[in-house]
Amino acid sequence: MKLYLKIWRQKDAQSKGKMVDYTLDGVEGDMSFLEMLDILNEELVSKGEEPVEFDHDCREGICGTCSLQINGEPHGPDRLITTCQLHMRKFNDGDTIVIEPFRAKAFPVIKDLIVDRSSFDRIQQAGGFISVNTSGNTIDANAIPISKHAADEAMDAAACIGCGACVAACKNASAMLFTSAKVSQFALLPQGRVEAADRVQNMVRQMDLEGFGNCTNTGACEVECPKGISLTNIARMNREYLSASIKG
Amino acid sequence: MAVLDSKIPSGPLADKWTKHKNDINLVNPANKRNIDIIVVGTGLAGGAAAATLAELGYNVKTFCYQDSPRRAHSIAAQGGINASKNYQGDGDSDYRLFYDTIKGGDYRSREANVYRLAEVSGNIIDQCVAQGVPFAREYGGLLDNRSFGGVLVSRTFYAKGQTGQQLLLGAYSAMNRQINRGKIQAFNRHEMLDIVLVDGKARGIIARDLVSGEIQRHAAHAVVLATGGYGNVFFLSTNAMGSNVTAAWKAHKRGAFFANPCFTQIHPTCIPVSGEHQSKLTLMSESLRNDGRIWVPKRKEDAVAIREGKLKPTQLSEEERDYYLERRYPAFGNLVPRDVASRAAKERCDAGFGVNKTGEAVFLDFAAAIHRYGKEKAMTSGIKNPDESTIIKLGEEVIEAKYGNLFQMYEKIVDENPYKTPMMIYPAVHYTMGGLWVDYNLQTTIPGCYCAGEANFSDHGANRLGASALMQGLADGYFVLPYTIGDYLADDIRTGPISTEAEEFEAVEKEVREKLEKLMSGSGIHSVDHYHKKLGKIMWNKCGMARNAKDLEEAIKEIAELRKDFWENVKIPGTMDSKNQELEKAARVADFLELGELFAKDALLRNESCGGHFREEYQTKEGEALRDDENFKFVSAWEYMGEPKDAKLHKEDLVYENIELKTRSYK
Ligand SMILES: Cc1cc2nc3c(=O)[nH]c(=O)nc-3n(C[C@H](O)[C@H](O)[C@H](O)COP(=O)(O)OP(=O)(O)OC[C@H]3O[C@@H](n4cnc5c(N)ncnc54)[C@H](O)[C@@H]3O)c2cc1C
Ligand code: SF4
Ligand code: FES
Numbered sequence: 001m002k003l004y005l006k007i008w009r010q011k012d013a014q015s016k017g018k019m020v021d022y023t024l025d026g027v028e029g030d031m032s033f034l035e036m037l038d039i040l041n042e043e044l045v046s047k048g049e050e051p052v053e054f055d056h057d058c059r060e061g062i063c064g065t066c067s068l069q070i071n072g073e074p075h076g077p078d079r080l081i082t083t084c085q086l087h088m089r090k091f092n093d094g095d096t097i098v099i100e101p102f103r104a105k106a107f108p109v110i111k112d113l114i115v116d117r118s119s120f121d122r123i124q125q126a127g128g129f130i131s132v133n134t135s136g137n138t139i140d141a142n143a144i145p146i147s148k149h150a151a152d153e154a155m156d157a158a159a160c161i162g163c164g165a166c167v168a169a170c171k172n173a174s175a176m177l178f179t180s181a182k183v184s185q186f187a188l189l190p191q192g193r194v195e196a197a198d199r200v201q202n203m204v205r206q207m208d209l210e211g212f213g214n215c216t217n218t219g220a221c222e223v224e225c226p227k228g229i230s231l232t233n234i235a236r237m238n239r240e241y242l243s244a245s246i247k248g
Numbered sequence: 249m250a251v252l253d254s255k256i257p258s259g260p261l262a263d264k265w266t267k268h269k270n271d272i273n274l275v276n277p278a279n280k281r282n283i284d285i286i287v288v289g290t291g292l293a294g295g296a297a298a299a300t301l302a303e304l305g306y307n308v309k310t311f312c313y314q315d316s317p318r319r320a321h322s323i324a325a326q327g328g329i330n331a332s333k334n335y336q337g338d339g340d341s342d343y344r345l346f347y348d349t350i351k352g353g354d355y356r357s358r359e360a361n362v363y364r365l366a367e368v369s370g371n372i373i374d375q376c377v378a379q380g381v382p383f384a385r386e387y388g389g390l391l392d393n394r395s396f397g398g399v400l401v402s403r404t405f406y407a408k409g410q411t412g413q414q415l416l417l418g419a420y421s422a423m424n425r426q427i428n429r430g431k432i433q434a435f436n437r438h439e440m441l442d443i444v445l446v447d448g449k450a451r452g453i454i455a456r457d458l459v460s461g462e463i464q465r466h467a468a469h470a471v472v473l474a475t476g477g478y479g480n481v482f483f484l485s486t487n488a489m490g491s492n493v494t495a496a497w498k499a500h501k502r503g504a505f506f507a508n509p510c511f512t513q514i515h516p517t518c519i520p521v522s523g524e525h526q527s528k529l530t531l532m533s534e535s536l537r538n539d540g541r542i543w544v545p546k547r548k549e550d551a552v553a554i555r556e557g558k559l560k561p562t563q564l565s566e567e568e569r570d571y572y573l574e575r576r577y578p579a580f581g582n583l584v585p586r587d588v589a590s591r592a593a594k595e596r597c598d599a600g601f602g603v604n605k606t607g608e609a610v611f612l613d614f615a616a617a618i619h620r621y622g623k624e625k626a627m628t629s630g631i632k633n634p635d636e637s638t639i640i641k642l643g644e645e646v647i648e649a650k651y652g653n654l655f656q657m658y659e660k661i662v663d664e665n666p667y668k669t670p671m672m673i674y675p676a677v678h679y680t681m682g683g684l685w686v687d688y689n690l691q692t693t694i695p696g697c698y699c700a701g702e703a704n705f706s707d708h709g710a711n712r713l714g715a716s717a718l719m720q721g722l723a724d725g726y727f728v729l730p731y732t733i734g735d736y737l738a739d740d741i742r743t744g745p746i747s748t749e750a751e752e753f754e755a756v757e758k759e760v761r762e763k764l765e766k767l768m769s770g771s772g773i774h775s776v777d778h779y780h781k782k783l784g785k786i787m788w789n790k791c792g793m794a795r796n797a798k799d800l801e802e803a804i805k806e807i808a809e810l811r812k813d814f815w816e817n818v819k820i821p822g823t824m825d826s827k828n829q830e831l832e833k834a835a836r837v838a839d840f841l842e843l844g845e846l847f848a849k850d851a852l853l854r855n856e857s858c859g860g861h862f863r864e865e866y867q868t869k870e871g872e873a874l875r876d877d878e879n880f881k882f883v884s885a886w887e888y889m890g891e892p893k894d895a896k897l898h899k900e901d902l903v904y905e906n907i908e909l910k911t912r913s914y915k
Contacts, residue, residue, distance in 0.1 A: 011826075012826065012827065028523065028525065030522045030523055030525075031523075031525050032527070032661075034527070035525045035526070035527050038525070038527055038777070039525060041775075042775055042777065042778075044821075045775040045819055045820075045821055045830065046773055046774070046775065046819070048819070048821055049821060050821045050822045051821065051829070051830060053827060053829050055315065056489060057314055057319060057321070057488040057489055057490050058319075058321065058323065058324050058488045058489075059488070059489060059527060059528045059530075060324060060528075060530050060531075060657065061657065062323050062324050062410065062413055063314070063319040063321070063323045063324065063488065064318070064319060064323075065314060065315065065319050078660075080656070081660055085657070085660050085661070087660065087661070087663070089663060110459055110827060111459075111826075111827045114827070116315070117315060117316070118315065118316070118436070120316070121316050121317075121318075121424075121434075121436075124318075124420070124421070124424045125424040125425075125427045125428045126428065127428075128421055128424055129379075129421035129422060129424050129425040130378065130379055130380045130421070131425060132375075132378045132379060133303045134296070134299065134300040134303060134375055134422070134726045134727075134730070135375075136368070136371040136374075136375070136726075136727055137371075137374075138374045138375055138377075138378040139374065139378070140374055141333070141373045141374045141376075141377040141383075141391055142333075142335060142390050142391055145385075145388065145389025145390055146385055146389050147385075147389050148385045148386060148387050148389065151382050151383070151384065151385040152382075152384075152385075154380075154382040155382040155384075155407055155408055155410075155414070158382050158407075158414060158417065159408075159410060159413075161413075162316065162318060162319075185380065185382065186380050189380050189382065191377070191378060191379075191380050192380050
């Protein structure tokens with residue numbers, strides 16, 4: 001198939017960017033979206049032009065490195081997948097595809113389609129951990145039984161890959177879904193309860209400092225999240241936050 | 249000839265590690281504050297090491313090429329992590345895990361290292377649970393286990409199909425706690441391009457800031473390399489796009505011996521290649537072999553008809569199918585080790601029984617498991633005389649709960665529903681057992697340069713068992729290095745800060761710059777990927793699942809020619825001093841083009857078949873691997889001498905005091 005691509009090009013963080021048009025022929029349905037961009041880049045390099053830079057690594061939907069706003073949607077039109085798992089069979093011959101970076105104040109553009117998501121790391125550094133040292137003589141792993149239900153629920157929250165699609169999908173660029181997923185994972189497990197109050201306060205404080213917007217419950221994040229992280233995590237974080245604030 | 253000293257402690261096998269820990273030097277907490285350690289790599293091995301060393305009080309700097317430590321390729325591990333907890337009461341023990349690993353590795357690994365690995369495996373699970381890793385549990389609230397290939401017990405712990413992700417997020421959270429305390433400084437989007445030796449000791453690295461393009465010097469008292477495997481030398485593999493050998497290779501060129509480079513694992517269950525545009529291969533976890541049965545049609549006509557789309561696999565009756573693993577290996581069946589399963593698939597496909605367009609695929613079928621689970625579920629749910637469709641519906645639900653994310657991944661890539669029609673799979677490059685040679689302390693042949701995780705050669709011999717890499721990475725990082733590195737650093741408490749002004753730093757930085765400038769000056773028209781794909785083809789065709797002397801000799805020549813072409817002609821747009829992904833790739837491919845040559849040389853030297861290394865000249869009549877313990881019971885450790893093919897061989901003889909060497913049999 002033949003495609004008309006409109007791609008955001010930006011030299012670096014300081015420069016102004018703009019949309020540039022490319023036409024690409026010979027795309028097959030079996031190709032992944034990123035393989036389609038590989039082919040475009042191969043063409044650009046052979047012409048001596050700078051290729052389009054985009055973030056990616058595992059190309060199997062788990063590392064959370066790939067991003068891209070495709071026709072206005074983070075990770076493109078398909079549901080419950082990342083951009084690297086999107087295949088060209090979702091598109092038709094003659095389609096125009098608009099490709100932009102994730103947009104948010106807390107995700108500044110580095111180059112072309114690459115953004116800086118280190119704000120997510122800093123939220124985790126503020127409290128996304130359980131304070132145990134590596135000793136080799138912590139208690140036996142089976143000493144505290146944990147109900148299968150709680151373990152499964154914690155796992156569902158822990159499945160977040162830190163891609164940032166929730167932020168890109170949100171009109172307020174809120175990071176509530178991401179932050180609440182981590183808060184929930186630990187809040188659901190007995191090991192995590194000990195520091196739960198401090199954790200939620202510290203992580204929310206950092207989230208606000210990074211310049212993410214407020215949550216107005218539009219639910220756009222849940223729709224676009226490639227890992228199906230549920231809005232119930234946001235509700236849980238709000239409860240945790242409230243009870244932590246009351247305890248002071 | 250420098251003698252390789254593996255520094256294995258004396259005494260009985262089971263006491264060695266405890267004795268060693270008691271014997272080695274410690275650094276007192278006040279002195280640790282004056283000691284800096286560089287950890288390159290933030291996967292399970294590097295992340296765990298960085299966090300633990302920082303907890304102990306050292307000043308740690310970490311480096312990774314991704315934008316966050318959490319994205320290291322350990323994240324992609326699906327199936328699970330082994331530990332000899334014996335929670336299932338099925339006869340597991342440290343000894344059995346040790347024995348399985350040595351046997352699985354086809355008797356090409358060190359007894360003492362492997363025993364230590366088994367010994368600390370239980371601690372890993374305790375530690376991870378304490379960190380909040382949400383391992384799968386049974387209804388009673390205790391941890392669940394599954395089994396993996398090559399063993400007869402259930403010792404694999406897992407977190408859905410995302411075990412690596414959860415373990416890495418555990419290590420990342422431990423790192424975050426130390427970053428928060430200021431004990432770890434994380435340099436993300438930074439790539440190590442060389443190592444710096446001062447007075448023969450590793451004292452720092454040269455790194456490139458991948459955003460600004462700035463070349464930087466970083467100094468420390470010791471350097472840990474935990475930079476993962478080099479499977480991408482084949483271009484197509486299950487590794488991440490950025491996985492590379494650069495850090496290990498640069499250390500090799502400065503004095504670290506490279507061990508067993510040809511020991512590569514080709515994983516049997518990956519999604520087959522679909523076309524020339526393919527950029528990477530996707531693994532379908534080995535755990536699927538717990539429930540999936542592997543087969544091809546018995547009759548060649550049927551295979552041809554399936555290939556041409558005239559026949560559906562579901563139309564073939566049981567009698568018309570060849571469950572070739574169950575046929576050849578009745579004791580282990582579909583759960584034979586990876587090397588055995590991969591070769592068996594290749595054998596069937598080479599004989600003309602492959603089932604996809606390219607003829608390079610076999611079926612992995614869940615119909616029987618869906619049926620079995622469905623019946624069981626109907627029974628436990630109190631449904632009497634369930635009809636066929638109820639059984640299948642219930643069975644599919646069970647399978648979905650176990651492997652849902654893998655099935656979804658498959659469907660997205662292949663566009664077929666694996667609940668309704670068998671998956672198609674084929675072997676793909678997955679893991680590299682070879683790596684930098686290290687002694688018992690995980691120190692390379694460069695003093696002060698340590699190597700952990702997949703990047704070293706240490707524990708898996710010629711073949712790695714499933715769920716053992718995560719175990720090794722975390723064992724190295726959490727429980728081994730933090731002790732052994734202290735022994736070395738005890739001599740450094742009076743050294744004071746290492747200066748980056750030393751002439752050694754200046755010299756290495758200059759070399760790095762000149763290399764990059766040379767790459768930027770290529771005058772041809774081909775991109776980096778063009779060369780990488782060509783290298784991959786040579787490797788796959790001549791150094792892949794089956795090797796022979798003639799092919800290997802050709803490979804050595806062809807790689808050298810390709811390397812020359814690459815250095816003269818590769819086309820890289822943009823500049824050196826800005827973000828430039830083509831340049832990043834080029835620097836990695838440049839090193840693969842050297843490693844590939846050594847790889848072939850190593851495979852050529854090893855006139856035997858063992859584990860993942862199969863030399864066509866050395867096989868039994870039934871096509872099983874023919875090992876030669878008399879002549880090849882050694883680790884080949886290569887010393888760099890100028891050109892990869894001129895590398896000098898050092899042999900570490902493997903001594904088996906506790907295990908009797910046997911022909912590996914899974915029949
Ligand atoms: C798809 C897949 C599934 C797997 N499943 C399992 C499983 O179920 N069980 C199991 O036991 N094993 C499994 N394995 C194997 C296992 O995941 C790996 O062997 C292991 O995670 C490697 O960990 P590591 O810490 O050594 O390296 P990695 O996790 O690969 O980390 C390498 C680190 O080094 C950094 N790095 C590399 N080069 C440089 C450089 N030049 N400069 C700076 N930084 C650099 C990277 O940024 C990264 O942080 C699987 C592997 C794959 C690919
Ligand atoms: S919550 Fe979902 S969309 Fe947001 S970072 Fe996590 S995985 Fe991505
Ligand atoms: S590249 Fe890893 S999730 Fe897409």
